[in-house]
Each structure stands twice: as C-alpha cells, then as structure tokens.
Amino acid sequence: MINYELYKVFYWAAKTGSLSKAAKSLFITQPSVSHAIKQLEDSFGIILFYRNSKGVALTPEGVTLYSYIEKSQILISLAEEKMAALKNLDSGELRIGGSDSLFKHYMLPYLESYHQKHPGIKLHLNHGTTPEIIAFLKEGKIDLGVVRMPIIDPQLEVMRGIQLQDCFVAGSYYAELKDKVLSLELLLQYPIILFSRNSRVRMAITELFQSYGYQIKPEIEVGSVDLLIEFARKGLGISYITKEFISKELEEGSLFEIQLDIKMPPSQVGFMIMRDMPLSHAASKFIELVKEPMGNHESN
Amino acid sequence: MINYELYKVFYWAAKTGSLSKAAKSLFITQPSVSHAIKQLEDSFGIILFYRNSKGVALTPEGVTLYSYIEKSQILISLAEEKMAALKNLDSGELRIGGSDSLFKHYMLPYLESYHQKHPGIKLHLNHGTTPEIIAFLKEGKIDLGVVRMPIIDPQLEVMRGIQLQDCFVAGSYYAELKDKVLSLELLLQYPIILFSRNSRVRMAITELFQSYGYQIKPEIEVGSVDLLIEFARKGLGISYITKEFISKELEEGSLFEIQLDIKMPPSQVGFMIMRDMPLSHAASKFIELVKEPMGNHESN
DNA sequence: AATTGATCATAGACGTGGTCTATAGCTCCT
DNA sequence: AGGAGCTATAGACCACGTCTATGATCAATT
Structure with missing residues (x-):
C-alpha cells in the first residue's frame, strides 16, 4: 500500500x-x-x-x-x-434543545451574546418536552438540553442553571386578591390556568398540591407562556407562571403575584449534556459562557 | 503539517x-x-x-x-x-508520428497487433514530414516517430527498422521497357513522377542523381503513395516508389520495375525517440513489438 | 573555454516516530 | 460469573524518512 x-x-x-x-x-x-x-x-x-x-x-x-x-x-x-x-468557532453549529419559554425568557441574552461573538456558528433551537429533549440528546440530534430540574438519568450530566420561582398571578379583574394571603383551598376556588399536562412545571405543581392533600384542576390549559400571561391579564383566571418571565408585567402592574400561605419551592433550570460523549467545541464554549456571571453580557 | x-x-x-x-x-x-x-x-x-x-x-x-x-x-x-x-496497458495512449505511406504500408500490421493486444490504448497517428515529426517529438506531442533514415540529431535516439528498396516502376503503357536495362540518361527521357519536394525520399533520389551528374526533374509531383501508384498505372509516367509498398501491383502485373544499370541504394526506416526522456510504458511495449520478427504478427 | 550557479541523484549515517506486544478497562451477552 | 467484543495506554524496538555531503549534469555566465 x-x-x-x-x-x-x-x-x-x-x-x-x-x-x-x-x-x-x-x-x-x-x-x-x-x-x-x-x-x-x-x-x-x-x-x-x-x-x-x-x-x-x-x-x-x-x-x-x-x-x-x-x-x-x-x-x-x-x-x-x-x-x-x-x-476557532468561525464555523460550525450549536444545537440546543429546550422549551420555547426558557429560550425566550432565559436563554435569549446568552444566545445573542454567543451569536455576536461567533457569527459563523449556526444556532439550531429545538423545542420539546423534557423527555423529548432527553431523547434528542441520546440520539445525538442536539448538543445540549435546557430543562427544569430535577433530571435523574445516569447517561446525562446535568449542570445547574438559574433558579426560578414559580407563582400564581392575576390581572386587574382579580384586584381584590392583591393584598390578601390565600390558602391553597381558597386559591382553588378561582379558575386556574396552567401549562399543558406534559410539562415539567405542571407536573411539579400538581405534585405540590397533592402533597398538601389537594387536587389542582385547571379551568384552562395552554401551550405557551405568552398565553398564560395573556389569559391572566384578560381576567380569564389565575395563571401559574415563572415569576422571572413576567418581570415586565409585574413592574408595570398589569399582573400581580398572589400571596399564598405556603412557600412555593423554587425550580431549578438545568443544562444537560451526554456523559461520556465529547462536547463539540461550539457547545463547550457556549456552556462556558452560560457559567459566567450574566453581568458581562447584559451590560450594554 | x-x-x-x-x-x-x-x-x-x-x-x-x-x-x-x-x-x-x-x-x-x-x-x-x-x-x-x-x-x-x-x-x-x-x-x-x-x-x-x-x-x-x-x-x-x-x-x-x-x-x-x-x-x-x-x-x-x-x-x-x-x-x-x-x-498493464489497459489504458493509456500511444502517439506516433510518421508519413501516411509508412503507416499504411509498413506499420499497419504492428498497429493492428498492438491494438488487438491492448485495446484500451488509444492510438494517435500524426502524419507530417520528417522535420515536423522531429519537432513533434521535441515538443512532447508524440512518443515515437517513424521516418526514413538517416537522422542525425544528438537529442534523438534512432533505432533501425525495416530496410526498404525504392525503385522506378511503370505500367503497361511503357511495356516496351519491361525487359530492358536503362541507363539514368535514358530514364530521364521519360516523364518522371515523384513524391513532393519536402519528403526524405525525394531528397535522397535527387542527391543520388546529382552524384551521377544528372538532374532529375519530375513531370508530376504528388503528395501520396497512392497517387504515385495510380499515375504510373494510368501511364502518365514512371514513378519512383518504395518497392515493398507495391508488392501487390508487381505481383498482379499492373506495374513492373524498371531495371537500371546502377544499383539503387536501399533506404532504411528508423524509429526515433527522445534520448534522455523516459518512454511511456505504452510506447516501450510498442517498440518491443516492432523489434520482434514479424512472423508472429502476420501469421494469421 | 572556463566558471559559476542552478538543477536532480546518490550514498550513508542518524534518530524520530510509527508500529508492535502486552495489558487494562469497559460494555454487552450468554 | 465468565467470555468476547471493543478501545486506551505503556513501553520497547527498529524501519524508514530525513539529513548531510557529494556527485553529475546542464545552462548561462565571464
């Protein structure tokens, strides 16, 4: 030869x-x-x-x-x-899986910053439920998944992201509730708007209520955070939603948080990658970026 | 690197x-x-x-x-x-330069045999005068030249090919000459047909006559051996022609050789290749073939 | 004609790097 | 539990690719 x-x-x-x-x-x-x-x-x-x-x-x-x-x-x-x-990241692609709401309300500044630094890298954002994202990861269709914790899968390596706080919010239609502290029982008297059944947040809140002996049955189920916000503003009910995603609405007063007599447990965002599989350079650089304090990237 | x-x-x-x-x-x-x-x-x-x-x-x-x-x-x-x-000569090309008459009357069996053995080799036959053939060789446009000797060029390596015998022939119109032995002087009384001026054969015969103190001036000049044959048969004159190229006509009697009182010098065919330039495998195989005794290739 | 400066070829020495053997660690399957 | 795959690692070895030095040839100078 x-x-x-x-x-x-x-x-x-x-x-x-x-x-x-x-x-x-x-x-x-x-x-x-x-x-x-x-x-x-x-x-x-x-x-x-x-x-x-x-x-x-x-x-x-x-x-x-x-x-x-x-x-x-x-x-x-x-x-x-x-x-x-x-x-040197002049070329390549970064494939991330996650929920649209996390992309929009949490990942966006990172994605912007990354894209600005490495305009040659194509970004592929695949949205899906947590199990779908995990499947994508295992099939090699994405480099990185961004989902709510906890994730328990020995094949996956999970890194903690930001901590989020879910809460119940309402619009002016329910202004009467603004300064009250509600019990769960009382809350359930009102129409509840929840994210669709197969989401991790929905599962968490269902379990939480069950642990207190209640069953939460939503009046309305929606598939996006935007609709949760919209319906609550229009007075169709009380939405269960991540507080960090509605900071604008809370500030301007179009929505307000409903105080409960129990403390809502925080929810943790996690970044998943495949254990024992080498990360693409594009992906590892992105993870580095996310691990840095955010101040660097939102300062302008 | x-x-x-x-x-x-x-x-x-x-x-x-x-x-x-x-x-x-x-x-x-x-x-x-x-x-x-x-x-x-x-x-x-x-x-x-x-x-x-x-x-x-x-x-x-x-x-x-x-x-x-x-x-x-x-x-x-x-x-x-x-x-x-x-x-292994399943592919390639062999480029030969020479005169059409040599191709037709001398090389043809070799070319046939070679093509039969190595059908994958493309044959390129370029005809031209001796100086043109030499120029082609030096430009690398052909691998091999087939011309009349002598060739004196230090850049070329020349191998002897077949020895040919040129002679004067006439057709039935001049039947009176059939059994005579002519002197050059007598010969020149008849109309002579020669190959065109720039051919090696023409130069040789001109010099030969000059060495005997005569000048040969053709009645007719032609550009191909076929025309030399044809004109002699039709009785337009006496053609100077290579005997081996008209063996058929001599046998069937449509042409006969004119005996002269001097011996015509034989003319040698030579194969030229560039000295100090490697031969293509296709070309060296062809030369091997030509060097073998012909019996092998015409036996069928 | 002699000299210089190119070119590629050759010979032989050297030492690096590619290959080997041996072994370990791992996963999957029986 | 054992075996049969797979790849990774360590360390030894020697072939082979590289080097230096030199030769041969040619072309363009001087």
Whole structure:
C-alpha cells in the first residue's frame, strides 16, 4: 500500500515544477523529495517526471496522476481549513434543545451574546418536552438540553442553571386578591390556568398540591407562556407562571403575584449534556459562557 | 503539517465504524489505529469520534471532516487504479508520428497487433514530414516517430527498422521497357513522377542523381503513395516508389520495375525517440513489438 | 573555454516516530 | 460469573524518512 505522504510530495513537485521548490514548501530537503518521488515511481512502475537541469516536468502518465491527486490534495486543504474554522468557532453549529419559554425568557441574552461573538456558528433551537429533549440528546440530534430540574438519568450530566420561582398571578379583574394571603383551598376556588399536562412545571405543581392533600384542576390549559400571561391579564383566571418571565408585567402592574400561605419551592433550570460523549467545541464554549456571571453580557 | 497517512487511517476508521476493523483493512494493529486517530484529533484540537465498547462513531465535526476526506481518498483510489491500468496497458495512449505511406504500408500490421493486444490504448497517428515529426517529438506531442533514415540529431535516439528498396516502376503503357536495362540518361527521357519536394525520399533520389551528374526533374509531383501508384498505372509516367509498398501491383502485373544499370541504394526506416526522456510504458511495449520478427504478427 | 550557479541523484549515517506486544478497562451477552 | 467484543495506554524496538555531503549534469555566465 502506498504511503499517502508521497502524494503530498508529488503534488508539490508537480505544482512547482521543481523538486527543490517542493522541498522548500514542505520544509524538508531536496534529497528527501527526490527519494519520495522515486518511491512513488517505483511503486507504480511508471516514470512520473522528466528531469532536467531546470527542474522537472510531468510525463503524460504524471499528468494523469496529477489530475487526480490535485483534486484530492485540494480537498484535504479545504478539510483542514474547515477544521481550523470549526476549532476557532468561525464555523460550525450549536444545537440546543429546550422549551420555547426558557429560550425566550432565559436563554435569549446568552444566545445573542454567543451569536455576536461567533457569527459563523449556526444556532439550531429545538423545542420539546423534557423527555423529548432527553431523547434528542441520546440520539445525538442536539448538543445540549435546557430543562427544569430535577433530571435523574445516569447517561446525562446535568449542570445547574438559574433558579426560578414559580407563582400564581392575576390581572386587574382579580384586584381584590392583591393584598390578601390565600390558602391553597381558597386559591382553588378561582379558575386556574396552567401549562399543558406534559410539562415539567405542571407536573411539579400538581405534585405540590397533592402533597398538601389537594387536587389542582385547571379551568384552562395552554401551550405557551405568552398565553398564560395573556389569559391572566384578560381576567380569564389565575395563571401559574415563572415569576422571572413576567418581570415586565409585574413592574408595570398589569399582573400581580398572589400571596399564598405556603412557600412555593423554587425550580431549578438545568443544562444537560451526554456523559461520556465529547462536547463539540461550539457547545463547550457556549456552556462556558452560560457559567459566567450574566453581568458581562447584559451590560450594554 | 499533518501527516496525510493519518487521513487514510481516519477514512477507514470512519468507513468501518471500528478501529479494529480499520486496523485489519490497513494491515496494522488496533493500537496503531487508536494512536493515529488520537494524533489527528490532537492536531485539530477536535474530537472526531465517539468511542464505545461496540466501536466508534463520528462526531458532527468528524462527519464534516469525513465529507472531505472520503472524496479525497476515493480520488486517490481512482488514481491508483488508473496508474495500474496504465502500467498493464489497459489504458493509456500511444502517439506516433510518421508519413501516411509508412503507416499504411509498413506499420499497419504492428498497429493492428498492438491494438488487438491492448485495446484500451488509444492510438494517435500524426502524419507530417520528417522535420515536423522531429519537432513533434521535441515538443512532447508524440512518443515515437517513424521516418526514413538517416537522422542525425544528438537529442534523438534512432533505432533501425525495416530496410526498404525504392525503385522506378511503370505500367503497361511503357511495356516496351519491361525487359530492358536503362541507363539514368535514358530514364530521364521519360516523364518522371515523384513524391513532393519536402519528403526524405525525394531528397535522397535527387542527391543520388546529382552524384551521377544528372538532374532529375519530375513531370508530376504528388503528395501520396497512392497517387504515385495510380499515375504510373494510368501511364502518365514512371514513378519512383518504395518497392515493398507495391508488392501487390508487381505481383498482379499492373506495374513492373524498371531495371537500371546502377544499383539503387536501399533506404532504411528508423524509429526515433527522445534520448534522455523516459518512454511511456505504452510506447516501450510498442517498440518491443516492432523489434520482434514479424512472423508472429502476420501469421494469421 | 572556463566558471559559476542552478538543477536532480546518490550514498550513508542518524534518530524520530510509527508500529508492535502486552495489558487494562469497559460494555454487552450468554 | 465468565467470555468476547471493543478501545486506551505503556513501553520497547527498529524501519524508514530525513539529513548531510557529494556527485553529475546542464545552462548561462565571464
């Protein structure tokens, strides 16, 4: 089997028309090039170059070989450039899985900052439920998942993200509740708006109420945080929603938090990656970014 | 600079999905493959494979690299196949320069035999005058020239071919001359038909007559042996022509040779190649064939 | 004609790096 | 629990690619 290094030498010798010049390009000595070409010629049993005192020129057979090798070498050069680009994040892709609401209300500044630093990296955002995201990860369809904790899966490595606080909120229609402290029993008298059944937040709140002996049955189920906000503002009921996602509405007063006589447990955002699977460079850089304090990225 | 041998290993590892299988394909051991892949990953700073106990699988970056390297390796394989084909003459070309008459009356059986043995070799026949043929050779446009000797050029290596005998012939119109032996002087009384001025045969006969103190001035000049034959048969004059090219006509009696009182010097066919330039394999095989006794090739 | 400065070829020494053997660790399957 | 895959690692070894030094040839000078 022919040593492919020889083709590299052949390529440069043919391209420069000189064994000496090829040697310089390859940072080796001229006798090495001479030797390499001879090896190639011997292994084919075909003379590839005419030699004279001005340099070398391809024989017809050499021209034939060159027509293949040139393309091959160019492809390798392209490959090496591409790998360099992937390395310094001028190129590549980052595939993240998560819920739309986390993307919009939590990840957005990170994504913006990342994209600004590395405009060559294509971002793929796949939304789905937590089990779907985990499946995507295991199938290799995404590099990184962003979901609510807890995640218990030995194949996954989970890093803690921000801590979020879910709460019940209402709009002006229920202004009477603004300064009251409600018991769970009382709360359940009102129409409740929850996120759809298969979400992690929904499961958590259901379990929480069960632990207090109550069953929470929503009047309305919706599929997006925006609708939770909208319905609460319009007075259709009381939405259970992540407080951090509605800071604007709370500030401007279009929504207010309903005080309860129990403390709502915080919910933790987690970043999941596959354990024992190497991270793409693009993904590990993104995780580094997320781990830094946010101040750096929102300061402008 | 990356050792291109590593790409060969990478290609097989990716293609087979297993370092062990790649090792078998490459006739090396598994640790060598493992080591090679590691080198490649280190030099890129990018992990190319996921490893597990069933084998290996490409990472997204590995897939990117593979998309280039696969094409590159396939090109090299094609190149190697092509070179093997050139080597055993399943492919290639043979470019010969010469006069049409030599091709038709002398080379044809060799060309036929060669083509039959190596149908993959394309034959290029370039006709021209002797100086043109020499120029073609020096420009590398042909591998081999077939011309009349003598050739005196230090850059050329000349091999002797068949010896031909030129003679004067006439048709039935001049039947009176059939059994006579003519002097040159007497011959010149008749209309003479010669090949055109720039041919080697023409130059030779002109010089011959001059050496005897005569000047030969043709009535008719033609550009092909076929016309020399045709004009002589029709009785338009006496043609100077290579005897071996008209063996059929002499046998059937449509032409007869005119006896002269001097002996016509034989003319030697020569094969020219460039000295100090390697012959293509196709060309050297052809020369071998021509050097063999003809019996082998015309026996059927 | 002699000299200089290119070119590639050759010979032989050197030492690096690719390959090997041996072994460990892991996962999956029986 | 044992076996049969797989890959990773360590360390030894030697082939082979590289080097230096030199020769041979040619072309363009001087």
